Amino acid sequence: MSDRMLPATSDRRLRVGIIGIGWAGRQHLAAYHELPNVEIAAIAGMETGPLAALGTQYGVSALFQKWEDLIEAADLDAVSIAVPTYLHAPIAIAALERGLHVLTEKPLARNGVEGQRMVDAARDAGRVLDVVFNHRLRGDIQVLGDIIRQGEIGRPYYAKASWMRRRGIPAGGGWFANQDMSGGGPLVDIGVHVLDYSLFVLGEPRVTSVTAVTYGELGRRGIGRTTPPAGGDSPAVFEVEDFAAAFLRLSTGATLVLETSWAAFRDPVDLIDFSVLGTDGGAELKAVGATDTPVADLVVYRDLDGEAADYKPEAEQGTNHAGVVDNFVRVLRTPEEWEDYDGSLALERARVIDACYQSAAQNKEVVLA
Ligand SMILES: NC(=O)c1ccc[n+]([C@@H]2O[C@H](COP(=O)([O-])OP(=O)(O)OC[C@H]3O[C@@H](n4cnc5c(N)ncnc54)[C@H](O)[C@@H]3O)[C@@H](O)[C@H]2O)c1
Numbered sequence: 001m002s003d004r005m006l007p008a009t010s011d012r013r014l015r016v017g018i019i020g021i022g023w024a025g026r027q028h029l030a031a032y033h034e035l036p037n038v039e040i041a042a043i044a045g046m047e048t049g050p051l052a053a054l055g056t057q058y059g060v061s062a063l064f065q066k067w068e069d070l071i072e073a074a075d076l077d078a079v080s081i082a083v084p085t086y087l088h089a090p091i092a093i094a095a096l097e098r099g100l101h102v103l104t105e106k107p108l109a110r111n112g113v114e115g116q117r118m119v120d121a122a123r124d125a126g127r128v129l130d131v132v133f134n135h136r137l138r139g140d141i142q143v144l145g146d147i148i149r150q151g152e153i154g155r156p157y158y159a160k161a162s163w164m165r166r167r168g169i170p171a172g173g174g175w176f177a178n179q180d181m182s183g184g185g186p187l188v189d190i191g192v193h194v195l196d197y198s199l200f201v202l203g204e205p206r207v208t209s210v211t212a213v214t215y216g217e218l219g220r221r222g223i224g225r226t227t228p229p230a231g232g233d234s235p236a237v238f239e240v241e242d243f244a245a246a247f248l249r250l251s252t253g254a255t256l257v258l259e260t261s262w263a264a265f266r267d268p269v270d271l272i273d274f275s276v277l278g279t280d281g282g283a284e285l286k287a288v289g290a291t292d293t294p295v296a297d298l299v300v301y302r303d304l305d306g307e308a309a310d311y312k313p314e315a316e317q318g319t320n321h322a323g324v325v326d327n328f329v330r331v332l333r334t335p336e337e338w339e340d341y342d343g344s345l346a347l348e349r350a351r352v353i354d355a356c357y358q359s360a361a362q363n364k365e366v367v368l369a
Contacts, residue, residue: 020082021045031325042074108346110183129343154280185240212356214241224263
């Protein structure tokens with residue numbers, strides 16, 4: 001158990017450790033670095049050269065190659081976990097058991113069983129377990145959520161959302177395409193973002209049943225890579241799906257249809273989108289270029305006195321990882337909110353993704369409890 005005194009009130013400097021120095025870990029580093037009264041006290045990553053460079057860049061001398069050493073040695077309040085997905089649960093549980101707060105990258109874990117253990121560990125420790133769902137912090141998604149909450153389109157009854165890539169197998173495959181390390185392909189990787197922002201925009205209805213399909217037609221043939229697989233040009237292990245689609249029934253009576261791909265013969269420009277039909281209007285959000293398009297095209301369809309009164313709401317660029325990290329630190333300084341941040345929303349997402357994989361494997365609808 002960490003001997004650092006908590007709660008971490010606003011006048012005490014928080015000491016955080018970052019585990020993982022790939023793309024995601026670097027977003028965490030940059031975000032903490034901007035915050036007052038927060039010290040990046042330790043960094044872990046297996047790439048020695050980049051690790052040393054990041055130590056210099058952020059003035060951090062406690063550098064570790066193994067996450068176990070970081071958790072053991074550094075006197076921390078919290079850790080950020082930005083490593084391959086199979087390590088999220090063991091690292092989070094070890095950190096929580098030492099009394100550290102945890103911010104982990106999405107997905108929470110490879111599956112709901114691992115996720116449940118993480119949530120249990122957070123509850124037992126009385127510590128925060130938060131998960132990076134940065135896409136719901138897109139400015140356009142926030143605006144759309146506000147519009148729906150304010151009732152402008154009436155009751156939403158049908159929504160469609162996707163994140164589609166033509167050639168977007170991450171890191172050319174690597175651990176992302178290894179079933180045991182990742183838990184799955186685009187569905188658990190980027191589909192979990194689409195699921196999260198869709199349910200957020202729709203007001204957090206419960207998913208009551210799922211019918212899904214997955215296909216692995218292209219990735220295993222080397223189609224859809226932008227970079228060669230780590231370890232050379234030899235054909236990478238590709239064990240996961242490269243496309244998934246799901247039909248979700250929601251507790252409100254609404255339906256949500258999801259699609260996601262890492263590799264697909266489609267428009268070469270990536271796409272993130274969401275469209276919804278409601279009883280008094282509809283809306284469409286389209287980020288052509290996906291994450292390269294910081295503000296999507298957004299249209300609201302409505303009638304006024306029987307005439308079309310469609311409009312394009314303005315949206316700001318979202319706050320992304322900076323917003324997630326900022327909120328995590330705010331919560332650490334607000335102990336009365338800790339209970340609300342036990343990872344259970346991310347666990348719900350994990351259970352829906354599990355149900356999708358189960359539905360696809362068994363070729364049938366799966367009802368969620
Ligand atoms: N929220 C987002 O937008 C977003 C985007 C990309 C990735 N991610 C998530 O972030 C996580 C990492 O993805 P990435 O693309 O940065 O991966 P990556 O492969 O680029 O980096 C993984 C890092 O983990 C480190 N690592 C692996 N095993 C370790 C160990 N035993 N001890 C210490 N460090 C270890 C590696 O050294 C590396 O620095 C994944 O869960 C992924 O889903 C989230």
